Amino acid sequence: MAQRFPMTPAGLQQLRSELKQIKEVDRPQNVKDIETALGHGDLRENAEYHAAKDRQAELAARMAYLEGRIGHAQVIDPASIESDSIGFGATVTLTDMDTDEEVVYVLVGETESDVKAGRISIAAPIARAMLGKREGDDVTVQLPKGDREYEVVKIEYKPL
Template sequence: MEKVPMTAEGFTALEAEIKHLKTVERPRIIKLIAEARAHGDLSENAEYHAAKDLQGLTEARMADLEDKLSRADIIDVSKLKGDQVMFGATVTLVDEDTDDKVKYRIVGETEASVKDGKISITSPIARALLGKRKKDVVEVSTPGGGKSYEIVKVEFK
């Protein structure tokens, strides 16, 4: 089994999601199924089938999350330091074409969220950044074409 790298924060978030699914969503769905079953003929009961589909999706999501947690390789970012980009680093970049600054934290796939400034270690930009240092320039292939970024800060927090 392949280990899944993640931060302690990401591990805690997955645990919280599983707890929510088990303690809130699962009972809610069971109630929906029971209510729909009370309407009678199940073969033409859209509410019943929708609730059963939702139950299947929820159970699959829980199984997926539990699998990821069981294979988690928790990396304590607070113990990392240095000037080289690696898992857990928060990297500030400047787009060489527009001078726009962006800040990304390199995290595991399960915790990636671009809107929160977290990019997956397997993303093209993270792969281009790994091993680089402050003042290095990296070329990244994006769907809109190539981009050049200068690394202006590498930090671990």
Template sequence: MERIPMTQEGADAMRKELAIMKGEKRHHIIAAIEEALAHGDLSENAEYHAAKEEQGMNEARIKLMEDKLARAQIIDPKTIESDKIVFGATVKLLDLDTDKEITYKIVGEDEAKIENGTISITSPIARALIGKEEGDMATVRAPGGDRELEIVEIIYQ
């Protein structure tokens, strides 16, 4: 069974979303199905079919999230002592093309949100950074062309 790395914050957020999906979202979908059933003929009842489809997608997402949580390997970045970039690192970078400093935290796939400064361990940027040290250069292969990044600082917090 393959372990799925995630931070404690990511696992907590997933558990919270799972509780909502199993609770209020399920109840909302059931109410929508019951209301659609009250309209009669199911063969031409678009509301019923839409509610059943939403129910199927919700249940599939619940199963997926339960599986990921069961296989989760919770990693606390505060306990990591390394000079190299690994999962959980917050990395300050200098984009040599734009001369701008950017900061990313490397997290699990399901908790990554670029607008929050978190990137997935499987992203091209993270893959280019893993194993590097402060002062190293990383080349990120991007659709718009290669980007050169200098690693300014590595923080485990």
């Protein structure tokens, strides 16, 4: 069985939008760029042509990646989850036990992660350390600079 990639409905839509952009805008523009570069003569010394061909390969690789992710997506709507433990789609409030600072993370698919926005990949070390924990539990995260201790303050499953 093929590997499934968990993602939110918004994450799937983001991938579909990027794929559409490549197919309808980027790739047709790349074809024009190649045609224009071909008109500039000798291909051995034609930097525009080689750059356009490199871009063509990049676009093809990205399309294949996106199609694979979309085709094997396991779409999970966090709003439909009822659980008191941390899992995919959870919005988790933690307190750093050293600094008393509160942080909020949302556990999302790998392609949706955005640390600055508080969205962390389900595969990230901190997310893996939180899986299955409940409110009041302690979480130890092993980081390069040493272990960090958190307490789970709140777990919510809500629309993203």
